[in-house]
Amino acid sequence: MEEQAKVLAQNKSRKQLLSNRLVKNIRKHWVLYLMILPGIIYYIVFKYIPLLGSVIAFQDYQIFNGIAGSPWVGLDNFIHLLNYEDFHEVLRNTALIALYQLIFQFPAPIILALLFNEVRILILKKTVQSLFYLPHFLSWVVVGGIVFELLANQGIVNAIREMFGYAPILFMQEEAYFRTIVVISGIWKEVGWGTIIYLAAITAINPSLYEAAVIDGANRFKQTIYITLPLLLPTITVLFLLNIGNFLELGFDQIFNLLTPMTYSVGDIIETYVYRAGVLQGQYSLTTAIGLFQSVIGFALLWIFNRLARKSEQGLW
Amino acid sequence: MKLSIGEKVFQAFNYILLIVLASTMIAPLLHLLAVSFSSPIAADTKEVFLIPVDFTLATWKHILQNEVLWRAFGVTVFITVVGTFLSMLFTVLTAFPLSRKEFMLRKPIMLIMVLTMIFNAPMIPFFLTVREVGLMDSIWSLIIPGLISTFNMVIVRTFFMNIPKDLDDAARIDGCNEFRLLFQIYLQLSKPVLATIGLFYAVGYWNTFKTAVLFLRNPDLWPLQMRLRAFFTSEEEMAAVDLIMGDFDFNTTTLKAATIIFATIPIVIVYPYLQKYFVKGAVLGSLKE
Numbered sequence: 001m002e003e004q005a006k007v008l009a010q011n012k013s014r015k016q017l018l019s020n021r022l023v024k025n026i027r028k029h030w031v032l033y034l035m036i037l038p039g040i041i042y043y044i045v046f047k048y049i050p051l052l053g054s055v056i057a058f059q060d061y062q063i064f065n066g067i068a069g070s071p072w073v074g075l076d077n078f079i080h081l082l083n084y085e086d087f088h089e090v091l092r093n094t095a096l097i098a099l100y101q102l103i104f105q106f107p108a109p110i111i112l113a114l115l116f117n118e119v120r121i122l123i124l125k126k127t128v129q130s131l132f133y134l135p136h137f138l139s140w141v142v143v144g145g146i147v148f149e150l151l152a153n154q155g156i157v158n159a160i161r162e163m164f165g166y167a168p169i170l171f172m173q174e175e176a177y178f179r180t181i182v183v184i185s186g187i188w189k190e191v192g193w194g195t196i197i198y199l200a201a202i203t204a205i206n207p208s209l210y211e212a213a214v215i216d217g218a219n220r221f222k223q224t225i226y227i228t229l230p231l232l233l234p235t236i237t238v239l240f241l242l243n244i245g246n247f248l249e250l251g252f253d254q255i256f257n258l259l260t261p262m263t264y265s266v267g268d269i270i271e272t273y274v275y276r277a278g279v280l281q282g283q284y285s286l287t288t289a290i291g292l293f294q295s296v297i298g299f300a301l302l303w304i305f306n307r308l309a310r311k312s313e314q315g316l317w
Numbered sequence: 318m319k320l321s322i323g324e325k326v327f328q329a330f331n332y333i334l335l336i337v338l339a340s341t342m343i344a345p346l347l348h349l350l351a352v353s354f355s356s357p358i359a360a361d362t363k364e365v366f367l368i369p370v371d372f373t374l375a376t377w378k379h380i381l382q383n384e385v386l387w388r389a390f391g392v393t394v395f396i397t398v399v400g401t402f403l404s405m406l407f408t409v410l411t412a413f414p415l416s417r418k419e420f421m422l423r424k425p426i427m428l429i430m431v432l433t434m435i436f437n438a439p440m441i442p443f444f445l446t447v448r449e450v451g452l453m454d455s456i457w458s459l460i461i462p463g464l465i466s467t468f469n470m471v472i473v474r475t476f477f478m479n480i481p482k483d484l485d486d487a488a489r490i491d492g493c494n495e496f497r498l499l500f501q502i503y504l505q506l507s508k509p510v511l512a513t514i515g516l517f518y519a520v521g522y523w524n525t526f527k528t529a530v531l532f533l534r535n536p537d538l539w540p541l542q543m544r545l546r547a548f549f550t551s552e553e554e555m556a557a558v559d560l561i562m563g564d565f566d567f568n569t570t571t572l573k574a575a576t577i578i579f580a581t582i583p584i585v586i587v588y589p590y591l592q593k594y595f596v597k598g599a600v601l602g603s604l605k606e
Contacts (some may be wrong), residue, residue, distance in 0.1 A: 025421040031495040036426065039411030045450065046443070046462050053442030075557035118331050130338040134423065137584050137591065139524035141542040141595040145549050145577045146345050149352075154570055156348055186392060201321070218340060220324050251506040252440075254526050257546065271440065278441045278532060299435075316600020 025253075058291040063282070077289035080129070087272070091174060094269040097255075100183050106243060108187050109194030110236060116195060117202050144257030147173055147185050154302025178263040180315050186254060201235040202228060237309050240314050245302035248294045270294055337387070353377065353575035355569035375566030380575045384479035392456065397522040400460040404518045405511065408470050413499045415470075416477035427474075434467050444531055457524050457541060458532035460487050466521075469514040476510040477503060480499060513594040520591070523538060523584065541580055 011226035026033055057077055062130045063139050081087045112132070119125040135143065151171035172179045205228065213223050252271040259267045268292055277286030302316075309315040352360050356371035364370045367588050368506035374489065414420045417425050438446075443462070480503060488498050504511065522554065524543040533539060539547070567575075 022321075024420055025419075027434075029419055029495065032417060033419045035410045035495070035499070036420075038407055039430075039470075040426065042407065043430055043433065044463055046446065047438065047466075050438030050442040050446045051433075051436060053446055054439055056442065056445075065441075067373075115331055115474075116336060118328065119335065120328070124332065124336075128335050128339040130588075131342045133592065133595075134342055134585075134588065137524075137525055137588065138581060139542050141526055141546050141549075142577055142580050144546060145573060146349065148549065149349060149570070149573055149577070150345055154361045154363055156363070158365065159366075162363065190339070219321060220327070249412040249437075256530070274440050277352050277532070279444055283447065284441050288439055288441045291441060295437070295439065 004126035004138055006153065021302065054288055054292055056285050057285055057286055057292045061285040063284070073122065073285075077285050078293070079285065081293070083287055087187065089265065090268055090270055090273045093266060094248050094250060097267075097269060099178055099188060100179055102247075102249070104183050105186050106240065108191045108233065112191055113195040113198035113202065113270055114228065116199060118222075118226070124278075129192065130199070132191070132195070135189040136193035138189070140251075140257045142253075143185060143189055147258060150179070172258075172260060173180070173262045175263055176265045178258070178267045182258060182267070185258065197239070198235060202233055204289060205231050238316065241302060241305055241309060244305050245298050247298050249302050288299075343415055344395075346578070349574040350578050353571055353578055354564065355571060357571050360570045360574070361568065368428050373566050376571040376575045379567055380572065380579055386576070386579070389539050389541045392538060393523060393525070395539040396456065396459045396525060397519055400522040401515055401518045403460060403524075404464055404466070404469075405515055406512065408465050408473055409466060409499070409504065409511075412470050412473035412477060413495075413503065416474045417495075429477060430467055430470065440531075447532060453532055454535050454538065455532075459522075459528050462532075463521075466514075466518070472514060473510055476507055480506055507592065511590075512532060514589050516594055520584070545576055545580055549573060592606070 017042045048227050053067065055069060058072060058074060059067070060073050060076075061067070063068045092228070116129065119128070130267065138146075149155055153168055153170060157171070161168060164229060169177075171181065209227050209231075210223055213227055218226065246269060250269055250271065255267060256272050256275070259272060274287040274290055306315045344603050348365070351367055351369045353376050354369035354372055354374070355365045356373050359365055359370035386509075397430050411430075415423055415430075416424065445572060447453070452461060484502055487500065488502055495500070504598070524542060525540050526546070529540050529543040533543065536547075
């Protein structure tokens with residue numbers, strides 16, 4: 001008892017001391033506190049309040065009663081989701097597109113960076129890189145517009161098909177092509193931008209490693225396989241982990257701008273569905289439950305893959 | 318370095334591959350540019366590749382006289398200029414205290430802010446919050462809810478932390494307070510990083526789309542991207558115009574091509590300037606992740 005009281009008293013005095021120090025710190029550097037105040041308000045209002053607002057996933061949220069006045073329903077919304085046909089389809093679409101992106105889109109900038117690295121003519125390298133970075137700065141509305149125009153019935157892709165005697169295809173209206181178009185347009189827009197970080201990592205590699213390899217008789221190909229790639233692995237791992245944490249977040253803008261009602265069955269993803277059912281139709285609680293589900297999956301995947309990565313001492317934490 | 322025959326073949330192959338791929342980055346835009354200057358008949362009979370066929374300015378005359386489009390252009394210019402300024406101001410104001418050792422709450426506040434990069438609020442609670450704040454159908458809904466990018470803030474903070482501290486002492490002797498220290502000394506020394514994040518913000522605001530989809534019901538407030546989307550998705554927006562004008566020197570194909578080019582030109586114009594800074598920024602930010 002006595003000891004406990006002592007510890008408590010100690011803790012109390014420590015807290016006292018800390019708050020005294022804080023008051024002093026605020027008095028002395030009040031300008032710094034004033035500076036950061038708008039930032040703190042911003043993070044509270046637009047980051048943390050919405051985060052806490054996710055509790056409506058466990059409510060039957062009614063807009064006029066607010067969070068305080070709406071009834072709690074436990075896991076009802078989540079149970080409802082699991083038995084809900086639409087959700088199954090949306091989840092399957094999201095997971096499949098995410099998987100295709102991981103398989104095809106994730107490695108693309110690594111390969112491209114390695115190819116860039118082999119270019120010896122500096123001016124050619126710069127020009128090619130400039131062209132590759134450009135699409136990153138276009139919005140998905142514009143890129144979506146470009147894709148629709150190029151693949152339209154009178155578009156250039158069908159013009160080329162006709163030159164070879166094939167019948168035109170309405171690519172954007174057919175389910176079979178949707179996911180391929182998503183992956184290819186994603187690569188087109190972001191592959192160049194994605195190389196920047198790998199090129200920076202390649203530049204950081206010690207040149208003496210290559211010199212030693214040359215003495216050992218390694219050609220350029222072997223140098224790439226045995227030096228460049230292994231030394232890129234930490235960068236690749238970190239980017240992979242950051243990617244996997246957002247696994248189910250495909251990006252609203254891209255899909256929204258490529259999707260038509262004809263391709264909903266293969267292309268409607270969580271974010272576009274949440275927008276229609278939540279923002280437009282007002283099913284707030286159900287769609288928040290979907291959002292939470294998405295975050296939990298992302299976090300679980302991040303956790304699992306981080307554990308795997310840590311075994312080779314390359315985890316994020 | 319001497320190359321073996323195999324390596325030479327690879328080099329040649331690599332150059333050709335990269336040149337071909339790089340031209341696919343620009344070719345779609347050049348094609349649409351050509352379509353926008355072609356006659357509708359040529360465009361729809363698939364005669365146009367990279368050079369206009371039956372050259373006409375009709376499409377562009379129509380586009381450039383479209384008041385709705387210019388209005389959206391004005392909204393986008395406004396949010397790009399005002400938004401970039403406000404975002405940079407508050408990013409700098411947030412990053413500076415977090416870079417100071419004497420700021421006692423530096424670590425907990427930094428942690429709280431960086432955590433939002435991992436724990437993102439779902440769309441609906443975010444939407445409801447912005448509505449509660451009263452930003453629905455306000456042009457400010459395109460700026461305030463995304464005011465500070467944590468990514469950019471971390472870039473600036475890192476840059477501030479690497480500025481030598483001798484300057485602080487000199488400033489203190491001169492009786493500088495922290496506001497003047499930030500605005501008269503630190504910002505002067507941070508021009509490259511400010512240019513980088515300024516460009517990131519500006520491109521972000523220029524391409525504003527999702528926030529407009531979420532928060533703007535009133536078409537008068539729509540930014541350019543939103544207006545483009547309306548043009549692309551509803552044939553009436555363009556077809557109706559065709560009928561009223563009774564003019565057949567353009568159609569939806571050429572109009573769509575021209576609006577895409579219209580929205581892309583500003584980006585292409587600032588692109589060479591943009592390029593000077595963004596590579597550095599992309600690397601700076603990634604190091605801290």
